Amino acid sequence: MDRFDLAIVGAGAAGMFCAxxxxxxxARVVLLDHAARLGEKIRIxxxxxxxxxxxxxxxxxRYVSADPRFARTALRGYPPARFIELVRSHxxxxxxxxxxxxxxxxxxxxxxxxxxxxALGGEVQWRAPCSVGSVSxxxxxxxxxxxxxxxxxxxxxxxxETGALVVATGGLSxxxxxxxxxxxRLARRFGLKVVETRPALVPLTxxxxxxxxxxxxxxxxxxxxxxxxxxxxxxxxxxxxLFTHRGLSGPAVLQISTFWRPGEAIEIDLAPGASLATALxxxxxxxxxxxxxxxxxxxxxxxxxxxxxxxxxxxxxxxPDARIAxxxxxxxxALCASLQHWRLEPAGTEGYRKAEVTLGGVATAELDPRTMQxxxxxxxYFIGEVVDVTGWLxxxxxxxxxxxxxxxxxxxxxx
Ligand SMILES: Cc1cc2nc3c(=O)[nH]c(=O)nc-3n(C[C@H](O)[C@H](O)[C@H](O)COP(=O)(O)OP(=O)(O)OC[C@H]3O[C@@H](n4cnc5c(N)ncnc54)[C@H](O)[C@@H]3O)c2cc1C
Numbered sequence: 001m002d003r004f005d006l007a008i009v010g011a012g013a014a015g016m017f018c019a020x021x022x023x024x025x026x027a028r029v030v031l032l033d034h035a036a037r038l039g040e041k042i043r044i045x046x047x048x049x050x051x052x053x054x055x056x057x058x059x060x061x062r063y064v065s066a067d068p069r070f071a072r073t074a075l076r077g078y079p080p081a082r083f084i085e086l087v088r089s090h091x092x093x094x095x096x097x098x099x100x101x102x103x104x105x106x107x108x109x110x111x112x113x114x115x116x117x118x119a120l121g122g123e124v125q126w127r128a129p130c131s132v133g134s135v136s137x138x139x140x141x142x143x144x145x146x147x148x149x150x151x152x153x154x155x156x157x158x159x160x161e162t163g164a165l166v167v168a169t170g171g172l173s174x175x176x177x178x179x180x181x182x183x184x185r186l187a188r189r190f191g192l193k194v195v196e197t198r199p200a201l202v203p204l205t206x207x208x209x210x211x212x213x214x215x216x217x218x219x220x221x222x223x224x225x226x227x228x229x230x231x232x233x234x235x236x237x238x239x240x241x242l243f244t245h246r247g248l249s250g251p252a253v254l255q256i257s258t259f260w261r262p263g264e265a266i267e268i269d270l271a272p273g274a275s276l277a278t279a280l281x282x283x284x285x286x287x288x289x290x291x292x293x294x295x296x297x298x299x300x301x302x303x304x305x306x307x308x309x310x311x312x313x314x315x316x317x318x319x320p321d322a323r324i325a326x327x328x329x330x331x332x333x334a335l336c337a338s339l340q341h342w343r344l345e346p347a348g349t350e351g352y353r354k355a356e357v358t359l360g361g362v363a364t365a366e367l368d369p370r371t372m373q374x375x376x377x378x379x380x381y382f383i384g385e386v387v388d389v390t391g392w393l394x395x396x397x398x399x400x401x402x403x404x405x406x407x408x409x410x411x412x413x414x415x
């Protein structure tokens with residue numbers, strides 16, 4: 001039977017990173033993954049350019065968890081600047097795209113190659129593709145602490161034994177590239193609680209019947225303000241919205257999907273900023289144009305026309321061909337309110353098939369925030385997305401993968 005200091009299940013972002021650090025510090029590390037192609041989520045991330053961190057990646061309020069303070073220690077212990085330094089040392093070109101989001105200049109493959117090179121430098125043993133079966137514990141070896149307790153892992157490439165086991169199998173999103181519930185099942189088998197999971201950073205869908213008036217807007221994109229008004233903790237995001245055939249997508253909707261709960265409404269400001277009321281009042285004072293023409297200059301024209309058509313039943317004076325000069329204050333106020341407080345109730349999400357991440361996961365109360373070790377199971381660690389810590393859109397999820405992996409690697413290779 002092969003013996004290791006550390007076995008890591010899941011060779012994604014967190015697993016590869018953890019393996020490299022621990023192995024370079026002298027640990028005998030084996031990295032197991034059932035997929036033939038490693039780092040697939042990194043490859044498809046950030047539209048193929050991997051938004052590998054965010055300059056504000058150590059800001060705790062950018063992460064969602066049942067315990068919002070849990071991630072603090074790990075994020076402080078390995079802030080974005082450390083990963084940026086590593087990326088620079090591998091001469092990977094990158095740029096800031098939007099609000100601190102850092103992307104590779106050429107391709108996500110550079111980050112995968114960097115993680116592989118770091119792991120190879122430490123002589124990590126790779127077992128992939130390799131199916132991981134049962135995991136059991138053998139107590140009472142000769143040593144103390146981790147040495148006294150060994151994990152025995154059955155795989156289709158043989159049985160192996162390890163002092164420490166790190167679970168880095170990620171969340172449930174994108175099953176077709178290898179996502180499974182392995183980490184959650186293992187946690188439960190060891191008696192650890194798992195916070196209910198659901199898809200996040202995911203497009204929202206609407207009933208065909210309710211979406212009818214907007215279905216023709218597929219492709220329209222614009223900046224909006226968005227919030228999940230029933231959730232007091234939900235921030236208001238100012239991001240781009242994209243109309244699709246089935247509903248809404250784009251960064252604004254992906255962000256709010258993390259906070260939205262089924263049965264609740266979201267609220268969208270289609271004209272963020274204070275200028276809409278002023279612009280309409282000015283147009284009324286100075287022009288004889290039709291309402292559709294005026295609104296078509298303030299909003300994407302297709303949206304302006306669909307909006308007026310949609311409002312016609314409830315606000316008949318706001319006809320597209322009405323002269324703006326003939327409308328009263330109440331008409332314009334009603335129009336502004338409808339556009340700036342658009343409340344709508346999604347029917348659901350596009351699910352794990354399209355979600356970038358999984359909310360929930362191994363309960364943080366079960367883990368030591370300094371090491372990611374299960375409090376009740378010495379030697380067993382959970383890192384990355386499998387843990388109940390979910391970042392906003394914008395590089396935060398990779399930053400959590402790096403920071404939690406670093407914490408665990410430190411713990412299994414002290415000194
Ligand atoms: C389309 C898309 C785009 C994204 N873009 C970004 C972005 O730009 N920036 C950002 O910060 N985040 C992004 N994310 C989220 C980010 O990819 C994840 O949060 C991150 O990869 C999580 O790292 P992880 O190591 O925990 O899990 P993963 O990277 O998902 O790795 C898990 C590994 O475990 C393996 N595994 C699973 N089950 C088993 C099993 N039973 N046996 C053996 N191996 C198993 C999988 O094959 C996989 O290799 C994106 C996600 C998606 C889907």
